[in-house]
Amino acid sequence: xxxxxxxxxxxxxxxxxxxxxxxxxxxxxxxxxxxxxxxxxxxxxxxxxxxxxxxxxxxxxxxxxxxxxxxxxxxxxxxxxxxxxxxxxxxxxxxxxxxxxxxxxxxxxxxxxxxxxxxxxxxxxxxxxxxxxxxxxxxxxxxxxxxxxxxxxxxxxxxxxxxxxxxxxxxxxxxxxxxxxxxxxxxxxxxxxxxxxxxxxxxxxxxxxxxxxxxxxxxxxxxxxxxxxxxxxxxxxxxxxxxxxxxxxxxxxxxxxxxxxxxxxxxxxxxxxxxxxxxx
Numbered sequence: 001x002x003x004x005x006x007x008x009x010x011x012x013x014x015x016x017x018x019x020x021x022x023x024x025x026x027x028x029x030x031x032x033x034x035x036x037x038x039x040x041x042x043x044x045x046x047x048x049x050x051x052x053x054x055x056x057x058x059x060x061x062x063x064x065x066x067x068x069x070x071x072x073x074x075x076x077x078x079x080x081x082x083x084x085x086x087x088x089x090x091x092x093x094x095x096x097x098x099x100x101x102x103x104x105x106x107x108x109x110x111x112x113x114x115x116x117x118x119x120x121x122x123x124x125x126x127x128x129x130x131x132x133x134x135x136x137x138x139x140x141x142x143x144x145x146x147x148x149x150x151x152x153x154x155x156x157x158x159x160x161x162x163x164x165x166x167x168x169x170x171x172x173x174x175x176x177x178x179x180x181x182x183x184x185x186x187x188x189x190x191x192x193x194x195x196x197x198x199x200x201x202x203x204x205x206x207x208x209x210x211x212x213x214x215x216x217x218x219x220x221x222x223x224x225x226x227x228x229x230x231x232x233x234x235x236x237x238x239x240x241x242x243x244x245x246x247x248x249x250x251x252x253x254x255x256x257x258x259x260x261x262x263x264x265x266x267x268x269x270x271x272x273x274x275x276x277x278x279x280x
Contacts, residue, residue, distance in 0.1 A: 030210075030231060030258060034276040044263050044272040046077025046126060046183050046248025048085070053255060056080060058087065058248070064109075072099055077126035077183030077248035081133050084154060088138055090124040098124040100136065100166060102154045110163035112153040117168065120148075126183040126248065128192065129155070135169065135219040137192065139181040143203075147172040147184070147192075147226065149219060169221055176228040178211060179203055183248035183261075189218040192226075195234065195249040195260050206233035208246040210260060234260055235275055240268035247272065 038044070043057030050056060058078045067089065076088035083105040090098050096116050103109045116122060121140035128137040133155040138148045149169040151158045159166065179198035186192050192213045199207050209230040216225045236244040242265030249260045258277040263269060 029280050030277040031280045032235070032275055033257075033278050036274040036276070038261075038272050038274060040263050040270055040272045044247055044261065045075055047250050047259060047261060047274065048078045048080045048185075048248075049250050049252035049255075049257075049259075050080050051083065051254070053252065055250075055259075056085060063089075067101070071095070074124075076124055076138075077128075077250075079127045079129045079136075079185065081129035081152070081155065086127040086129055086136065086153070088124040088127040090122055093122070095122040098122060098138075100124075100127060100138075100150070100153050102163075104154075110154055110161075112159065112163055112166040114150065114166040114168065120168075125181060128184045128186055130219050131186055131189050131253075132218070135221075137172065137184060137186075137219075139184065139194075141180060143177050143179050144181070145174050145177050147174065147181075147213070149224075151221075170223040172213070172215065172219075172224050172226045174213070174226045174228050177203060178228060181211075182246055183250075184213070185249050185251045187251050187253070190215040193231075193249055193251060193258065195246045197246040199243070204230035206230050208234045208236070208244065208262070210234055210249070234262050235273070236262060237273070238264040238266075238268050240264055240266035242266040 041061045042059040045058045048056045058075050063075050071091040072089040074090045079086045085103040087101045097113050100112045123141035125139050129152050136150045136152045153159050182195050182197050184192045184194040194211045196209050212229045213226040234246050244265050245263040247261040251258050260275050261272050263272045
């Protein structure tokens with residue numbers, strides 16, 4: 001009897017330890033802390049936090065007329081680094097290049113054009129600058145096994161000072177395919193959070209999942225791998241019914257606040273919901 005009691009106690013302790021270890025490995029969860037709204041035309045493509053905590057929004061109405069005339073008809077999820085604003089632009093279905101625009105605090109804008117390589121899609125969904133300011137991550141539409149990496153325009157000394165050609169650096173190779181990534185942002189030097197507009201539940205169990213990408217090492221201009229984990233499905237709450245669209249994501253490192261955008265469906269599509277989270 002004593003032996004059986006010891007075995008049961010040992011089993012209980014082992015299970016408890018396993019649960020604690022598993023919980024620690026999974027890391028702290030994100031808890032929703034607030035909800036805000038922005039108009040989709042002026043802010044439904046993405047957002048980025050400034051140093052003072054204010055938010056920069058991007059929507060189709062924000063594309064300057066001169067860039068529209070040049071054929072840049074879509075702007076993606078932006079980023080802010082050192083006061084400079086980074087925007088990701090793409091052109092029509094016939095486009096052979098994509099463009100990143102950098103706007104300085106003084107209002108000077110510089111355009112960096114990347115010519116598409118073999119097999120590269122024209123989509124330019126987002127701009128995410130690494131914490132050291134040296135690398136810019138972006139992504140394509142559809143099913144992908146990578147995230148693209150470029151020298152950060154203007155900030156990386158290998159790029160021209162006033163705009164010009166932008167080559168691609170070695171990519172982030174993902175250990176799992178991802179689909180329809182709309183935005184990413186760095187949490188730290190080796191971790192990104194990305195919003196996926198995939199509602200199929202075929203790649204991940206969640207509908208429109210927020211994904212975590214853990215890098216094998218910080219970006220340094222060489223190849224890097226990324227481990228993909230699905231954290232949770234982005235909320236889909238509205239008085240309207242229909243198909244929601246996950247859009248931009250931002251992590252305010254100074255305040256520990258994560259924000260993710262979801263465009264509402266149907267006639268409510270004029271409104272984009274911004275959900276806020278903090279680690280618990």
